[in-house]
Structures are given as C-alpha cells and as structure tokens.
Amino acid sequence: MNEAWIGPVVAHLGRGLLVTLWISLLSVVVATVVGIAVGSLATSPKPALRAVVRGYVTLFRGIPSLLILLCVFFALPQIGLATGPLTASVIGLGLWGSANIAEAARGALFSISPHQGEAARALGMSARATLRDVLLPQAARRFLPPYIGQLTVLIHASALTSVVGVSDILGSARQMIERLAYMGPDSHAILIYGMVLAVFFAICYPLTLLADYAERRLRV
Amino acid sequence: MGETLLDDLPALLNGLGNSLLVSAIGITVSVVLGIALGAARNAGVPVLSQAIAVYVNVFRCTPLLVQIFMLYFALPEIGIRLSPFQTSWIALALWGAAYHTEIFRAGFKAVPPAEILAARALGMPARRTFLDVTLPLGLRATIPAATTMAIGQFRSSSFMVVVGYQELTYVANGLVSQTFRVFEIFGMAALMYFLTCTLIGAASRGFETWLRVPGTRTAR
Structure with a gap:
C-alpha cells in the first residue's frame, strides 16, 4: 500500500493548524477586550447604557455565528474596507464571541452582592475604584470558568472561517482531500477529517478539564 | 431573486421553514438520546457509563x-451516503445529544436524595423510583439549560450551508451573492433567527412556570 500521500497532507494540515491558532488567538483577544468592556458597562448607573449592553448581548447571541461571519465578510467590501477573509473572520468571530464573554462578565459582576459595592461607596471609594478594587477581583473568580469555556467555543468557531475561504486546518484538509480525489482512487477523507477532529480534541479537551478545575478551585 | 426585500421574503421564509424542520428533528432526537444516556450515566451503569462519557467528550x-464534514464528505468512503437533509438532522442530533446528556445527568443528580430514599423506603422498585420521582423532578430542573442548548442547535442549523441544505443561511447567502444587497x-x-430564538425562549419559560411544582426551585 502506498503511504506517500501522508507526508504532504500532514505538512499542509500543520500549516492550516497555524492559521487556526492565529485566528483563534486574534478573535479571543478581540472578544475578550470588547466583551469585558461591554460586560462591565452593565453595572453602569445609567439605565440607557444598561439597555444598550443588554441589546448588544441579546442581539449577537440570538444570531448564528456563521451568519455574522458571512455578513461581515460580504459587508466590509461594500463599506469600502477591502480586507481579506482572515480579517473579516477575526472581526466576525470577535464580535460574536464578545457578546458571549460580555454575558459571562455581566453574570459574574451581578453575582456579587450589591452590598459589597454599596459598602465601598459608603466608605468614600469612587465608582471606578469600587469596580476596580472591590467588584472586579471577586467577579473574576466567577468569570474565569465560563470564560475558559468560551475559549473552546471560539476555537471551535474558528473552523467556520473555512466557509469564507480561509485555509485554516479544516480548509486545508478539504483542499488535500480534493487533490487526492483528483489524483487517485482514494481521497482518505475519513483519515484526514479524523486527524482534524483529533487536533481539535487535543486542544479543547484539556481546556474543558481546566474549566472544570477552575470551577471547583475558584468557587467563592 | 427580486428587486426588493419583499420579493425575497418567500424564499427566506421557506429557508426558515427548512431550518426549523431539521432543528425540530435534530433537537427531538438529541433530547430523547440525552435523557436515556444521562439516566445511564446517572445510574452509573458499568462500561456503558464510561462509553457514554467518551462519546460526550469526543x-x-x-x-x-x-463533524458535519465527516458525516457528509467522508462517510461515502465506506459506503454510507447521507443526503443533505439526513446529514443536517443527524449532525444536530449527535452533536446536541452529547450536551443534552450532560444537562440531564446534572438534572437527575440534582434531585434531592431524600426524595429517592423516601420512594425506595416506601417499597418502590428502582425503576419505578426513577420514572416517578427522579425523571419528573429532574426534567423540570433541566428546562432552562436544555432550552439554551436547543436554541444553540437551531442557530447551528445554519452550518448546514456547507452541505447545500436549503436552510435560511443557505438561501440568504445565495440571494446575497446574486443581488449584493x-x-x-x-x-x-x-x-x-433572532425572533425564532426569542420565541423559543419565551415559550420555554412559560412551559417551565406552568410545570413548576410549588416549593421547588429551578436550577440553572
């Protein structure tokens, strides 16, 4: 049996994996920064601002990630921003992920008893200092387990970028299978997609264990 | 493909109908599977319990x-040819069942042990105890989490665009590439998508209130 096909396939999947990791990293950064900022605004005393936060979170969580991705991909060129599929993917996944992370942050902040904040304010701490020194350190413990869970969700979602033409690990697998099918009788699709599944599992399973551990360990 | 949105509405609604169809089948199958597998996990049936844990984690x-790529593009290699429609509901069912298994397992585990002990002390066999005590109490507690997952499954039906199933995202994507609107x-x-998710959520909350046993709390 000829095994010569394996070398190039693994090399190509490796390049795809790097793209997957890069997209995951960038969209995690965008989603974390925007998500924590938006989630913190939910504690604002201004009802209008809270309503905007609520709307942002509800809206983005009620729409499929893939639709947001396609929308950003097709919309950016129309408003004059000619970016590649990779940038569009990062913006789309980042926006979608930020809503999930904002919800986790909001939930964590609201799980802290209001007396904590009131006591800090009564002691003369500014609203900003109350948030920074009293609410956030406590909320962080409750935020971390769902946040780690969201990381796996975003890493999974990075596979969607293959739909808009990014050569991530799934896109690379598809290209190799098409090539093998063109060249010979056997495309080895089961084995190649099996490798992709194994790679995602190897990344995400430890993360879910970490999330479980964090949940037990950081219980307030 | 028409000049205005009004002309495209029938096509989009038809897509929504197809999305709802595969989601309904996928969600129903995954909930039934999830209850059965969750019960087996909760009962700690040897071997079966570990096998289910492996399935859930994978x-x-x-x-x-x-997973969709594996079902649709790789399985034909071993002679299993699924239509886009079959792929869509099977993928949603298998993927969703893994999450529903954990949700129902947690729900069954959250039933107060005193209730089960009381039933057993009254002479109810283990099977009756499960069917008449653990199941009704456990299922009620899982309504919010199971609904969140079901809504997630409905949103994820958009992924079926990759196998060419005529669901809402496929239709919308096709219209956009033709009209650029x-x-x-x-x-x-x-x-x-947003309105459907909101409706499912509202219906579930109504259902939960309607079913609530006085004096019990719902766990999220």
Missing part, C-alpha cells in the same frame, strides 16, 4: 462543522 470537544438580506435572516 462530540463536545470537536467542532460541529468538522448584503445588509437587507442578511439583516432579514438575522431578524428571523
């Missing part, structure tokens, strides 16, 4: 999109 730690068409599709 499907939860790999992206749904790669990105914002109108994707906006309308997003609104349809």
Whole structure:
C-alpha cells in the first residue's frame, strides 16, 4: 500500500493548524477586550447604557455565528474596507464571541452582592475604584470558568472561517482531500477529517478539564 | 431573486421553514438520546457509563462543522451516503445529544436524595423510583439549560450551508451573492433567527412556570 500521500497532507494540515491558532488567538483577544468592556458597562448607573449592553448581548447571541461571519465578510467590501477573509473572520468571530464573554462578565459582576459595592461607596471609594478594587477581583473568580469555556467555543468557531475561504486546518484538509480525489482512487477523507477532529480534541479537551478545575478551585 | 426585500421574503421564509424542520428533528432526537444516556450515566451503569462519557467528550470537544464534514464528505468512503437533509438532522442530533446528556445527568443528580430514599423506603422498585420521582423532578430542573442548548442547535442549523441544505443561511447567502444587497438580506435572516430564538425562549419559560411544582426551585 502506498503511504506517500501522508507526508504532504500532514505538512499542509500543520500549516492550516497555524492559521487556526492565529485566528483563534486574534478573535479571543478581540472578544475578550470588547466583551469585558461591554460586560462591565452593565453595572453602569445609567439605565440607557444598561439597555444598550443588554441589546448588544441579546442581539449577537440570538444570531448564528456563521451568519455574522458571512455578513461581515460580504459587508466590509461594500463599506469600502477591502480586507481579506482572515480579517473579516477575526472581526466576525470577535464580535460574536464578545457578546458571549460580555454575558459571562455581566453574570459574574451581578453575582456579587450589591452590598459589597454599596459598602465601598459608603466608605468614600469612587465608582471606578469600587469596580476596580472591590467588584472586579471577586467577579473574576466567577468569570474565569465560563470564560475558559468560551475559549473552546471560539476555537471551535474558528473552523467556520473555512466557509469564507480561509485555509485554516479544516480548509486545508478539504483542499488535500480534493487533490487526492483528483489524483487517485482514494481521497482518505475519513483519515484526514479524523486527524482534524483529533487536533481539535487535543486542544479543547484539556481546556474543558481546566474549566472544570477552575470551577471547583475558584468557587467563592 | 427580486428587486426588493419583499420579493425575497418567500424564499427566506421557506429557508426558515427548512431550518426549523431539521432543528425540530435534530433537537427531538438529541433530547430523547440525552435523557436515556444521562439516566445511564446517572445510574452509573458499568462500561456503558464510561462509553457514554467518551462519546460526550469526543462530540463536545470537536467542532460541529468538522463533524458535519465527516458525516457528509467522508462517510461515502465506506459506503454510507447521507443526503443533505439526513446529514443536517443527524449532525444536530449527535452533536446536541452529547450536551443534552450532560444537562440531564446534572438534572437527575440534582434531585434531592431524600426524595429517592423516601420512594425506595416506601417499597418502590428502582425503576419505578426513577420514572416517578427522579425523571419528573429532574426534567423540570433541566428546562432552562436544555432550552439554551436547543436554541444553540437551531442557530447551528445554519452550518448546514456547507452541505447545500436549503436552510435560511443557505438561501440568504445565495440571494446575497446574486443581488449584493448584503445588509437587507442578511439583516432579514438575522431578524428571523433572532425572533425564532426569542420565541423559543419565551415559550420555554412559560412551559417551565406552568410545570413548576410549588416549593421547588429551578436550577440553572
């Protein structure tokens, strides 16, 4: 049996994996920064601002990630921003992920008893200092387990970028299978997609264990 | 493909109908599977319990999109040919069942042990105890989490665009590539997803209130 096909396939999947990791990293950064900022605004005393936060979170969580991705991909060129599929993917996944992370942050902040904040304010701490020194350190413990869970969700979602033409690990697998099918009788699709599944599992399973551990360990 | 959004509405609604169809089948199958597997996990049936844990971890730690590729593009290699429709509901069912198993397992575990002990002390066999005590109490407690997952499954039906199933995202994507009216068409599709998710959520909350046993709390 000829095994010569394996070398190039693994090399190509490796390049795809790097793209997957890069997209995951960038969209995690965008989603974390925007998500924590938006989630913190939910504690604002201004009802209008809270309503905007609520709307942002509800809206983005009620729409499929893939639709947001396609929308950003097709919309950016129309408003004059000619970016590649990779940038569009990062913006789309980042926006979608930020809503999930904002919800986790909001939930964590609201799980802290209001007396904590009131006591800090009564002691003369500014609203900003109350948030920074009293609410956030406590909320962080409750935020971390769902946040780690969201990381796996975003890493999974990075596979969607293959739909808009990014050569991530799934896109690379598809290209190799098409090539093998063109060249010979056997495309080895089961084995190649099996490798992709194994790679995602190897990344995400430890993360879910970490999330479980964090949940037990950081219980307030 | 028409000049205005009104002309595209029938096609989009038809897509929404197809999305709802595969989601309904996929969600029903996954909930039934989830209850059965969750019960087996909760009962700690040897071997079976470990096998279910492996299934749950494999499907939860790999992206749904790669699972879809495996079902649709790789299985024909071993002679299993699924239509886009079959792929869509089977993928949603297998992926969702992994999450539902964990949800129902947690729900069954959360039933107060005193209730089960009392039933057993009254002479009820283990099977009756499960069917008449653990199941009704456990299922009520899982309604919010199971609904969140079901809504997630409905949103993920958009992934079936990759196998060419005529669901809402596929239809919207097709219309956009023909007309380039990105914002109108994707906006309308997003609104349809959003409203459907909101309706499912509201219906579930109504159902939960209607079923509530006085004096019990619902666990989230």
